Amino acid sequence: MLRGRGPVAGARIGACAGRRQTLGAEKPGHAGSDRAFRTRRQGYADADKSHRPRPVCRQPTQRGAGQVKPHARISAALRDANAAGKTGLVPYITAGYPDKDLFIDTLRKIAAVADCVEVGVPFSDPMADGVTIQRASQQAIASGVSLRWILQQLEAAGDLGVPIILMSYLNPLLVFGYEQLADACLHSGVCGFIVPDLPLEEGDDFRAALDGCDLALIQLVTPATPPERMKILCAASKGFVYAVTIRGITGGAKALPAEVPAYLDGVRAIAEIPVCAGFGIRSAEQVASLGRHADGVIVGSALVEQLEAGNDPTDFLTALR
Secondary structure: OOOOOOOOOOOOOOOOOOOOOOOOOOOOOOOOOOOOOOOOOOOOOOOOOOOOOOOOOOOOOOOOOOOOOHHHHHHHHHHHHHHOOOOEEEEEEEOOOOOHHHHHHHHHHHHOOOOOEEEEOOOOOOOOOOHHHHHHHHHHHHOOOOHHHHHHHHHHHOOOOOOEEEEOOHHHHHHHOHHHHHHHHHOOOEEEEEOOOOOHHHOHHHHHHHHHOOOEEEOEEOOOOOHHHHHHHHHHOOOOEEEEOOOOOOOOOOOOOOOHHHHHHHHHHHOOOOEEEEOOOOOHHHHHHHOOOOOEEEEOHHHHHHHHOOOOHHHHHHHHO
8 A cells, every 4th residue: 555655744745656555564763653853844835836746546446435535425424414313423532542452443333323433643742632632642652553553453444334534733644655645544444634733825735645535634713713714724624624612722621612603603604515513522412502503523532531431432422412
């Protein structure tokens, strides 16, 4: 699936790899490791992209997806939930936490209840995440979880029945290599990405690699996003628009602000794809309330806490609906 080491910042993005290869073991500091370097200071955002062709993915369609494009699978799953009278449910877990050996078993349980699943790639400095997910990331990294390991596990698991979305900070993606990553995703059931530290204006290379393979790059908006900026982000997003409900980091236990319903209504009025609300969602009452103003909800820290306590995720997620 992979052909050599992936490009780092400033490298030319070419076509998606055309020949399937096996994801090999990684070495520290090589593609797929979690070795950090400073993002957006390596020159990739300033490079001349005028000569770069759009990547063309030559890989077969994802397993079990028919002819539906990967990013369209995400939107379709949420719309199907709405058509059935339910709010779309997108649980988040940190890959390999709390037990690396049970990652796929846990993921299967969650997928059986969810419409999509967001899988977090552990990172040493998860700036958008609260204490719960920070702790989960640290333990997962200590146990050897990396982006490459996650893709290996997902590929070996086969079809999980729902679209998988990877939530990752930028550094692991840069180190892995954009076109190699996009190619690997098609064999791993991954349909798209959420990258909270990648501004729209600095994501051309990554977006081009994903677009060439019909993968989603989900954009985030917040209550503080100006209206014109909101339109740009909604138009650029694929799969769904991630509407952050609170200012700050994930995992807040406080009540959601009173202005959230009107804010979500405003995002839905702009977006042509589903809108999912995220941050601070942990109860069935919140899911029911937000479901009147959003197509789906993302439940992260509350689920990670359940897993941390040794509870079955199925019971918790089923109770939310």
